[in-house]
Amino acid sequence: PPGTGKTTIARLLAKEAGYEFQQLSAVFSGVADLKKAFEQARMRRAAGQATLLFVDEIHRFNRAQQDGFLPFVEEGIVTLVGATTENPSFELNGALLSRAQVYVLKRLDDEALASLLDKAEVHEGRKLPLEPEAREALVALADGDGRYLLTLAETLLNIGAAKPLSTKELGQILQKRSPAYDKDREEHYNLISALHKSIRGSDPDAALYWLARMLGGGEDPLFIARRLIRAAMEDIGEADPLSLLLANAAKDTYDFLGSPEGDLALAQLVVHLAAAPKSNAVYTAFKAAQRAAKETGSLTPPAHIRNAPTKLMKDLGYGKGYAYDHDVEGGFSGQNYFPDGMERRKFYDPKGEGAEARTKERLDRWAEQRKRQK
Numbered sequence: 001p002p003g004t005g006k007t008t009i010a011r012l013l014a015k016e017a018g019y020e021f022q023q024l025s026a027v028f029s030g031v032a033d034l035k036k037a038f039e040q041a042r043m044r045r046a047a048g049q050a051t052l053l054f055v056d057e058i059h060r061f062n063r064a065q066q067d068g069f070l071p072f073v074e075e076g077i078v079t080l081v082g083a084t085t086e087n088p089s090f091e092l093n094g095a096l097l098s099r100a101q102v103y104v105l106k107r108l109d110d111e112a113l114a115s116l117l118d119k120a121e122v123h124e125g126r127k128l129p130l131e132p133e134a135r136e137a138l139v140a141l142a143d144g145d146g147r148y149l150l151t152l153a154e155t156l157l158n159i160g161a162a163k164p165l166s167t168k169e170l171g172q173i174l175q176k177r178s179p180a181y182d183k184d185r186e187e188h189y190n191l192i193s194a195l196h197k198s199i200r201g202s203d204p205d206a207a208l209y210w211l212a213r214m215l216g217g218g219e220d221p222l223f224i225a226r227r228l229i230r231a232a233m234e235d236i237g238e239a240d241p242l243s244l245l246l247a248n249a250a251k252d253t254y255d256f257l258g259s260p261e262g263d264l265a266l267a268q269l270v271v272h273l274a275a276a277p278k279s280n281a282v283y284t285a286f287k288a289a290q291r292a293a294k295e296t297g298s299l300t301p302p303a304h305i306r307n308a309p310t311k312l313m314k315d316l317g318y319g320k321g322y323a324y325d326h327d328v329e330g331g332f333s334g335q336n337y338f339p340d341g342m343e344r345r346k347f348y349d350p351k352g353e354g355a356e357a358r359t360k361e362r363l364d365r366w367a368e369q370r371k372r373q374k
Helices: 006-017 031-044 063-067 070-075 096-099 110-124 130-144 146-159 167-173 186-200 202-215 223-237 240-259 261-275 282-295 311-315 357-374
Strands: 022-025 051-056 081-082
Touching: 006 022, 006 051, 006 167, 022 031, 022 261, 051 110, 063 096, 063 186, 063 202, 070 096, 130 146, 130 167, 146 167, 146 282, 146 357, 186 202, 186 223, 186 261, 202 223, 202 261, 223 240, 223 282
Parallel strands: 022 051, 051 081
Antiparallel strands: none
16 A cells, blocks of 8 residues: 555665665656666676666556566566555566565554654654644544655644644644545455445445445445445345345436435445345356256257147147146146256255245245155
């Protein structure tokens, strides 16, 4: 994440190892800048000086440019340290990754941020003009970003407050920071995954939190609505079949009202889905049926359930022996509806939760009846 010390670590590595530190930003640099950096590193090497080349936001270089690093890394012209706020598995070439070691930095916790503030005060030789509660609020406002926290601290030290500021006064001086959220990057997928899995795990409180995080970060509410419809199908299914109708109704409500009123429809749906009984039986059954259809796709329906609109078809036995289930006592004939030459298979196995419990009871009763009719 931003503000966790990536550049600082690279500088410390170079200093400790006695390397020349050279920095490039992939945002502002091109092929010409890379060539110049490599040539300078080659000249230093000839003079007995090693180079640590630090490339910030390395994922901004395209695949071809990333390939350009390989010969210089392999030859030892530079020791490459790349920093990225993205998942390197997605954004960097496999060839480059295979020659590197990946270190994952985490957002700074409150203890680390508080330590940074202490060090800033020692460096400046004075205390921040904050009441204890306001100091905690300042740490919370930084949201794990050490660089941002130090920027805020610098602002407060420069205003020359006559007395310690309260939390309210602090809020009036410092603008609220936008949540760290990039709608087309990894965090986008991490948060929607967290929302979906909180619903699957039947935790409405956590699900509401992730919904609020996404909406607060500027996510498209209709993207969220699409995932909620998917959750209603995949994770709740026949345990509460009305959930799918409610999911579509929430989407239509948001479409009709927009924000902020329509956000409440999504929140109501999130609570309903998280609190609903869960079953993925239809989801797994359909997957199994798809596999079976792929394996046996050339088999034809048995003759007794084929349509017979012509005399020739009737003469061939189409529809012969078909039992019309509505005319059978109990409304269940127990006939075979699988293709000839295919053993009966069981795809749908109800979980027995919510409304699916009644479905399971009926299917078990009909299965016993089929056995008796054999």
